[in-house]
Amino acid sequence: MRTGKWDARIQRANDLASTHAFASQGLRFYERLARFQQSLYAEIETECCTGNEKRLSGTLRGECDFFILLPRFATFVSVLEEIAPSPLARAAHALRLQDASRWRQILLEFWEQCPAVANLQPAEELVSWLFLQPYAEYLADHSEWHPRNGTASTCPLCGSKPQVGALRPEGDGGKRSLICSLCAMEWDYGRIACAACGEEDPQKLPLYIASEFSYVRVEACESCHRYIKTVDLTKNGHAVPVVDELALIPLDLWAAERGYQKIRPNLLGV
Ligand SMILES: [Zn+2]
Ligand SMILES: [Zn+2]
Known part of the structure; x- marks a missing residue:
């Protein structure tokens, strides 16, 4: 089991x-x-x-x-x-x-x-x-299964959009991945790339971190105006990304006020 x-x-x-x-x-x-x-x-x-x-x-x-x-x-x-x-x-x-x-x-x-x-x-x-x-x-x-080459912004197994991102400890830093909103599969994704459109220009990828929840950040994109929240497990090893994503509603309010749309709203409709 x-x-x-x-x-x-x-x-x-x-x-x-x-x-x-x-x-x-x-x-x-x-x-x-x-x-x-x-x-x-x-x-x-x-x-x-x-x-x-x-x-x-x-x-x-x-x-x-x-x-x-x-x-x-x-x-x-x-x-x-x-x-x-x-x-x-x-x-x-x-x-x-x-x-x-x-x-x-x-x-x-x-x-x-x-x-x-x-x-x-x-x-x-x-x-x-x-x-x-x-x-x-x-x-x-x-x-x-055998992963396709490269990185995809939708789940390589079922094709659904990601619900949340994760940074997991690797070497001296963190390795970024996305977690599927349907099958919960987690796949590697570029450290600096929009999880919706793949934009890689750091100037167009604003990050927002609230001081009171510093282990979760909003990763937004000026090219497609989408965002995703990413949970940094190198800063908080107790976090469970899909659950912490649900909890940190203030970050969604910040994104909505600036006109960013979530890549995949969560089960609470946020
Ligand atoms: Zn999936
Ligand atoms: Zn984008």
């Missing part, structure tokens, strides 16, 4: 919720969501297999096991109805009243078409994304 990473996320969400009052409601929701995702991941791993399969880059979305997923969707929307903030809870309620063939259609549309989702309501897209994350992560964790 590889569910320990959910334990780390849940623990970090719990820790940050008690110290970051401005984000506690969102973090408490995430904590409960992550518990469900953890159990879903464990069930998928039990029903599928624990071995690795060879997959080519970019092919992760070529498979989707509805036999395993669909019977669990009703439980998921019921849980969301109970734990999510009210707009999402209402959407989950509306989804629960639909039938399995509609659920299948929504999930398949998200899985096959995202990020160019055209026909889904934003709430349907959000619910599909949260439900399919553990499945995508299971596939990514059990893939043997």
Whole structure:
């Protein structure tokens, strides 16, 4: 079982919720969501297999096991109805009243078409994304694959946009990587390059660091006006990038005030 990473996320969400009052409601929701995702991941791993399969880059979305997923969707929307903030809870309620063939259609549309989702309501897209994350992560964790040459601004395995960046200790400095918003796969990325358009001119890549959260920075781009937050694990080894990304809302406010758009809004819609 590889569910320990959910334990780390849940623990970090719990820790940050008690110290970051401005984000506690969102973090408490995430904590409960992550518990469900953890159990879903464990069930998928039990029903599928624990071995690795060879997959080519970019092919992760070529498979989707509805036999395993669909019977669990009703439980998921019921849980969301109970734990999510009210707009999402209402959407989950509306989804629960639909039938399995509609659920299948929504999930398949998200899985096959995202990020160019055209026909889904934003709430349907959000619910599909949260439900399919553990499945995508299971596939990514059990893939043997050969990375493409160079660096990509979308996930080399599933093609989704990155949620957050990370700087991990390497030698005397930090190695930069991006973390996928769907399958959680982490891939190396250039130290100085926009994570959306690949701009490499340092003059066009402003960084913003707030003194009170100095281990997380906003990496913005003047060429495409996108930004991503990057968690510097060389400064804070306790951080869990996807969770700290959710917590540091003030950095998103800073970026929004300056007209930067996030590459991939997080599950709180920020
Ligand atoms: Zn991915
Ligand atoms: Zn850019």
